[in-house]
Amino acid sequence: MxxxxxxxxxxxxxxxxxxxxxxxxxxxxxxxxxxxxxxxxxxxxxxxxxxxxxxxxxxxxxxxxxxxxxxxxxxxxxxxxxxxxxxxxxxIGSTESGGLIYEGKKDVRSYFANDQLIKGINHYIVNLKEGYPINIYVTNDYEQRYGKGFAYEEMLSMIKSIEAKRKAKP
Missing domain, CATH: 2.60.40.10 (Immunoglobulins)
Structure with missing residues (x-):
């Protein structure tokens, strides 16, 4: 160059x-x-x-x-x-996934795995208008097991359920 x-x-x-x-x-x-x-x-x-x-x-x-x-x-x-x-x-301000934001990879201690440190797990955040943000963690092999896009559809279902229950929008 x-x-x-x-x-x-x-x-x-x-x-x-x-x-x-x-x-x-x-x-x-x-x-x-x-x-x-x-x-x-x-x-x-x-x-x-x-x-x-x-x-x-x-x-x-x-x-x-x-x-x-x-x-x-x-x-x-x-x-x-x-x-x-x-x-x-x-x-753009909103996404089809209901405001789901990908935060990148993160090292996380898992309560369900005896506080074991899980490295490089995918971290998503859902911010609702009220209450605390919701953190969602998805392993890399999730897409291999269940197919590309399945995690996003599943999270969208969770978000819609939370919206309905709390009568709130992200």
């Missing part, structure tokens, strides 16, 4: 109300191969969001490894040759 000055960013227009599972399409003015792209990254709060990048012709597709957090600002940066682009975007 050619050396560009720190302030030599080309700022792209900001995007609002981005879907929580958006796959970005970046269109170039010529055919590109994956090795032509020096990097495409997404940041949130100083942290990298893991992404998968694929290329087809003049387009690169940027897919996050997990859903974006609702009502959160992110920044995408694109590095190609001596050009550097950046774009801010904000995720």
């Amino acid at each position: 050619a050396n560009a000055a720190v302030n030599d960013w080309i700022t792209l227009p900001e995007m609002k109300d981005i879907d929580s599972s958006k796959i970005f399409s970046v269109t170039f003015n010529k055919l590109v191969a994956i090795e032509d792209i020096d990097g495409i990254v997404i940041f949130q709060g100083g942290n990298f969001v893991p992404v998968e990048i694929t290329v087809n012709g003049r387009q690169a597709f940027v897919k996050p490894s997990h859903q974006f957090i609702p009502n959160t600002t992110y920044e995408m940066r694109i590095f190609i040759g001596d050009r550097r682009y950046k774009m801010n975007f904000e995720s």
Whole structure:
């Protein structure tokens, strides 16, 4: 990659109300191969969001490894040759999953496993309008056992049950 000055960013227009599972399409003015792209990254709060990048012709597709957090600002940066682009975007406020927010992996002590430390368990939070937030932990092999998406459907059922019982919305 050619050396560009720190302030030599080309700022792209900001995007609002981005879907929580958006796959970005970046269109170039010529055919590109994956090795032509020096990097495409997404940041949130100083942290990298893991992404998968694929290329087809003049387009690169940027897919996050997990859903974006609702009502959160992110920044995408694109590095190609001596050009550097950046774009801010904000995720949409509510999701189809009833306000379920993925918090990433977490180490958790399990009451049900004699206080054993379980490393790298998926952590979700449901924030209802009243009371305390609800923490939900899901193991990695859950999807392998029950199928992709099943955990989300099951959690959505739990959220709807809680809403009905407490007459509250997340």
